[in-house]
Amino acid sequence: MVKSEIGYSTVDAITVRGLNLSTEIIGKLDFVDMIFHTTLARLPTAREKVMVNALLVTTADHGITPSAIATRLTYAGAPEALQGAVAAGLLGAGSVFLGxxxxxxxxxxxxxxxxxxxxxxxxxxxxxxxxxxxxxxxxxxxxxxxxxxxxxxxxxxxxxxxxxxxxxxxxxxxxxxxxxxxxxxxxxxxxxxxxxxxxxxxxxxxMGLDPLIARGLSVIGRSAGLLAHVMEEKTAPIARELWELVLRDDPRNVLP
Amino acid sequence: MVKSEIGYSTVDAITVRGLNLSTEIIGKLDFVDMIFHTTLARLPTAREKVMVNALLVTTADHGITPSAIATRLTYAGAPEALQGAVAAGLLGAGSVFLGxxxxxxxxxxxxxxxxxxxxxxxxxxxxxxxxxxxxxxxxxxxxxxxxxxxxxxxxxxxxxxxxxxxxxxxxxxxxxxxxxxxxxxxxxxxxxxxxxxxxxxxxxxxMGLDPLIARGLSVIGRSAGLLAHVMEEKTAPIARELWELVLRDDPRNVLP
Amino acid sequence: MVKSEIGYSTVDAITVRGLNLSTEIIGKLDFVDMIFHTTLARLPTAREKVMVNALLVTTADHGITPSAIATRLTYAGAPEALQGAVAAGLLGAGSVFLGxxxxxxxxxxxxxxxxxxxxxxxxxxxxxxxxxxxxxxxxxxxxxxxxxxxxxxxxxxxxxxxxxxxxxxxxxxxxxxxxxxxxxxxxxxxxxxxxxxxxxxxxxxxMGLDPLIARGLSVIGRSAGLLAHVMEEKTAPIARELWELVLRDDPRNVLP
Amino acid sequence: MVKSEIGYSTVDAITVRGLNLSTEIIGKLDFVDMIFHTTLARLPTAREKVMVNALLVTTADHGITPSAIATRLTYAGAPEALQGAVAAGLLGAGSVFLGxxxxxxxxxxxxxxxxxxxxxxxxxxxxxxxxxxxxxxxxxxxxxxxxxxxxxxxxxxxxxxxxxxxxxxxxxxxxxxxxxxxxxxxxxxxxxxxxxxxxxxxxxxxMGLDPLIARGLSVIGRSAGLLAHVMEEKTAPIARELWELVLRDDPRNVLP
Structure with a gap:
């Protein structure tokens, strides 16, 4: 049977890890609780919550990173698909950066x-x-x-x-x-x-967490920073200027 | 100049929206604070925080969704790249589902x-x-x-x-x-x-937020659910069974 | 029934659009034939083939494009996942660039x-x-x-x-x-x-083709160019230098 | 200097690996030539071309694969972004499937x-x-x-x-x-x-090719098959039915 312990739906209710999403989760659990609840099937202790918040804010953003550049250039090409721009930035979270x-x-x-x-x-x-x-x-x-x-x-x-x-x-x-x-x-x-x-x-x-969760938290954390870059790119775009800066560094590229 | 108001780095410090990441953010702001801080350049009020947490937990997960299926099948093919599996699941957050x-x-x-x-x-x-x-x-x-x-x-x-x-x-x-x-x-x-x-x-x-932030929050929220699906797929995989279930639905596919 | 007209498999054979992949396709159809065969369920005429080849080579590459930059930065972060680097570059093929x-x-x-x-x-x-x-x-x-x-x-x-x-x-x-x-x-x-x-x-x-095929061909064509950028990034990397170039453009970033 | 040997642009011309894209490539090289030209800086021999075509058609498609499922579910969620649907399908080309x-x-x-x-x-x-x-x-x-x-x-x-x-x-x-x-x-x-x-x-x-090119060719080849699945999903959608099939396999999911 194709079955996930994470959750299921009926006509009247959505159950996530044994809790009713509408009556037991929304307004009761915060987002870090929910990361623990979905991933580990338990709520965090107070000190776990402090640490996970710290990991998420540490990875969220530090300005113009390779992932922020990838996101901004992608958003400039496809502004109708924010999800693609964020995904492009996340894809570099591998064995060298972030991941x-x-x-x-x-x-x-x-x-x-x-x-x-x-x-x-x-x-x-x-x-x-x-x-x-x-x-x-x-x-x-x-x-x-x-x-x-x-x-x-x-x-x-x-x-x-x-x-x-x-x-x-x-x-x-x-x-x-x-x-x-x-x-x-x-x-x-x-x-x-x-x-x-x-x-x-x-x-x-x-904390005794699976190392895969480290990469997972960095992906969640960074998605917040990449949203910020999309929002800034929408109102104060730099993608084209950035591209031009890179092109001009090679004098064979002759721009108008 | 290619400049982002979101942040910059020097040899000794990382500055995100005017705050020192090490001394003013880590351990002081939680993740929802950080979403506001990076995206809107201000901290949330208490009631904004309640609502954003509600939106994040609402979108995080509800079991076997199209995005969870995409993530699990992708992880099964490339378990060395969690970021790709999460990205695959996020890419469907468009004008019909989620986004x-x-x-x-x-x-x-x-x-x-x-x-x-x-x-x-x-x-x-x-x-x-x-x-x-x-x-x-x-x-x-x-x-x-x-x-x-x-x-x-x-x-x-x-x-x-x-x-x-x-x-x-x-x-x-x-x-x-x-x-x-x-x-x-x-x-x-x-x-x-x-x-x-x-x-x-x-x-x-x-809340007076840009609609793009709605899609952005759904992407952040869902990334937590997709991490949970990756973690479950690692220990209790269903991707191959799921694939087989789909194949068997068309009798022209004859499996051993 | 969940059924695709594109193909199905039995223990002994793979059928794609009515042809046996092993005995009727491999070594008999070339790649542009296969694009038509899978997508349109027919082979191209000689002049259609000329035109589709022209579209594919036109979109394949023109040096340092936003998609090439996204791919190279992504590869630098996750060299173990070429598919993620190529995907990152393709994600910008939207309503402004390429797509x-x-x-x-x-x-x-x-x-x-x-x-x-x-x-x-x-x-x-x-x-x-x-x-x-x-x-x-x-x-x-x-x-x-x-x-x-x-x-x-x-x-x-x-x-x-x-x-x-x-x-x-x-x-x-x-x-x-x-x-x-x-x-x-x-x-x-x-x-x-x-x-x-x-x-x-x-x-x-x-040519009477669905406009979606235009975007599709640009994605196929560009994937070839992005492979070239990955291969060059592997042997003659520029991603870090590119990143540094962008950082240095804002004097608030102080690099060693 | 941030410089790629692959290509550069001036106001009047685009040069790819030393050839003028407009006068020496379009209409003169076909797509497999172009893969060699951009990636290896030379044209293929006749027998190399036969083999690369064979690899591309072999990997292009074989019906309902994990990558086809990921692409179709993604397209169903975000039909305005074909590039995201194709990217989602490619992301599974890792160490277990395809890649x-x-x-x-x-x-x-x-x-x-x-x-x-x-x-x-x-x-x-x-x-x-x-x-x-x-x-x-x-x-x-x-x-x-x-x-x-x-x-x-x-x-x-x-x-x-x-x-x-x-x-x-x-x-x-x-x-x-x-x-x-x-x-x-x-x-x-x-x-x-x-x-x-x-x-x-x-x-x-x-053939003496870098193994990375094997994965690269599988990504190019598969992108053609995924385009076919997007086109079929557009006119004869199966994504929702597929999702329902999976949900119904776990009796805890109760659909109307």
């Missing part, structure tokens, strides 16, 4: 599997060294470190760490991420600070 | 332009009749009415109306939507109840 | 409905004037004219017209498109030449 | 790297055994074998093999694919025939 939170969380969970919460610093450095070596051998990337713009350290990390400490999510996975940064920096002889991806991955791992 | 909130809100705003908040019932019916005639002449759809499953009335509408009444958003646009339903039902000689799209459109219009 | 061939063909078919193939020049100008007035009244765009770069005339139009003349597709719809350009230019007091979209729309209309 | 040609070609190229064209049968079986063991150890899938419907063998494989033999592309990579099938079948004690993905991967490897 990479999933890959980083998988990395931390894998490396942390045999460590206990009270692992000592040297034990963590050991695990970090093993992970780095294994990833090098298998030519897999190490996620969550460095940033092309924030070269002295990603400013979001302090905020995410502080919040994790305040709400009981600063533990093994954060410390492991820090150990990886430390070992790699000492190998390379220059600092390689944790970035927002690394911080978010540590939080997801500490 | 139609935008079209319905545009319809209500256009028809309500020359009416005041205290318009009488007969005046509203007059406006409804004019709208229906104009749409028929121009072969444009009338949005927000009827439902293929909820034939006696969409159960979400009562909840949305009640919430609108409780928070001061039950006014001209809701009453106009009701007048359209009434006039059309009397023309056709059978009831044609308002659906969730009509209710949401009335709320968006009453 | 606008559909809108232009619809416009020509509507305006040409009451004209015969041997309509005189003055009759065409008359129809053009009526169309322009109607579109202005209904605030609908007029498609197929002008180009932001090719301000003296779109160089592709001469090639498309010549090919149409050589193969018997230069008739009412091309002449109507030319009449629209002429009338509008005289109204504005400056030339407003036909662009590739206008030429392609005239060809689609002359 | 898997890339993964299979990578597998064959990797395994074939140290073998010469005249490797003996036992040497090929040896390489196949090593590959199977390595993939098992690293928990990587083995691609190109078996089919849920064509359980006695994928009917397209014979056609693809024959064409490869006729045009000089039946060699090391086909034989390696066959050896893998043979070794795995003998391990499992039941036949595990090569599928179309395996055949196409062998062709791509034999």
């Amino acid at each position: 990479t939170m999933q890959n980083a969380a998988e990395m931390l969970l894998e490396a942390g599997r045999e460590l206990s919460e009270d692992a000592g610093d040297e034990q963590l450095r050991e695990a970090a060294r093993a992970l780095i070596q294994r990833h090098k051998q298998e030519r897999r990337a190490i996620y969550g470190l460095g940033h092309p713009v924030h070269v002295h350290g990603d400013p979001r990390v302090a905020a995410l760490r502080e919040l994790s400490q305040a709400h009981g999510y600063y533990g093994l996975h954060w410390r492991l991420m820090e150990a990886i940064a430390e070992v790699l920096a000492s190998e390379r002889g220059k600092p390689l600070p944790i970035n927002a991806v690394g911080g978010i991955a540590a939080i997801i791992a500490a | 139609t909130m935008q079209n319905a809100a545009e319809m209500l705003l256009e028809a309500g332009r020359e009416l005041s908040e205290d318009a009488g019932d007969e005046q509203l019916r007059e406006a409804a009749r004019a709208l229906i005639q104009r749409h028929k002449q121009e072969r444009r759809a009338i949005y927000g009415l009827g439902h293929p499953v909820h034939v006696h009335g969409d159960p979400r509408v009562a909840a949305l109306r009640e919430l609108s009444q409780a928070h001061g958003y039950y006014g001209l646009h809701w009453r106009l939507m009701e007048a359209i339903a009434e006039v059309l039902a009397s023309e056709r000689g059978k009831p044609l109840p308002i659906n969730a799209v009509g209710g949401i459109a009335a709320i968006i219009a009453a | 606008t061939m559909q809108n232009a063909a619809e416009m020509l078919l509507e305006a040409g409905r009451e004209l015969s193939e041997d309509a005189g020049d003055e009759q065409l100008r008359e129809a053009a004037r009526a169309l322009i007035q109607r579109h202005k009244q209904e605030r609908r765009a007029i498609y197929g004219l002008g180009h932001p770069v090719h301000v003296h005339g779109d160089p592709r139009v001469a090639a498309l017209r010549e090919l149409s003349q050589a193969h018997g597709y230069y008739g009412l719809h091309w002449r109507l498109m030319e009449a629209i350009a002429e009338v509008l230019a005289s109204e504005r007091g400056k030339p407003l030449p036909i662009n590739a979209v206008g030429g392609i729309a005239a060809i689609i209309a002359a | 898997t040609m890339q993964n299979a070609a990578e597998m064959l190229l990797e395994a074939g790297r140290e073998l010469s064209e005249d490797a003996g049968d036992e040497q090929l079986r040896e390489a196949a055994r090593a590959l199977i063991q390595r993939h098992k150890q690293e928990r990587r899938a083995i691609y190109g074998l078996g089919h849920p419907v064509h359980v006695h063998g994928d009917p397209r494989v014979a056609a693809l093999r024959e064409l490869s033999q006729a045009h000089g592309y039946y060699g090391l990579h086909w034989r390696l694919m066959e050896a893998i099938a043979e070794v795995l079948a003998s391990e499992r004690g039941k036949p595990l025939p090569i599928n179309a993905v395996g055949g196409i991967a062998a062709i791509i490897a034999a």
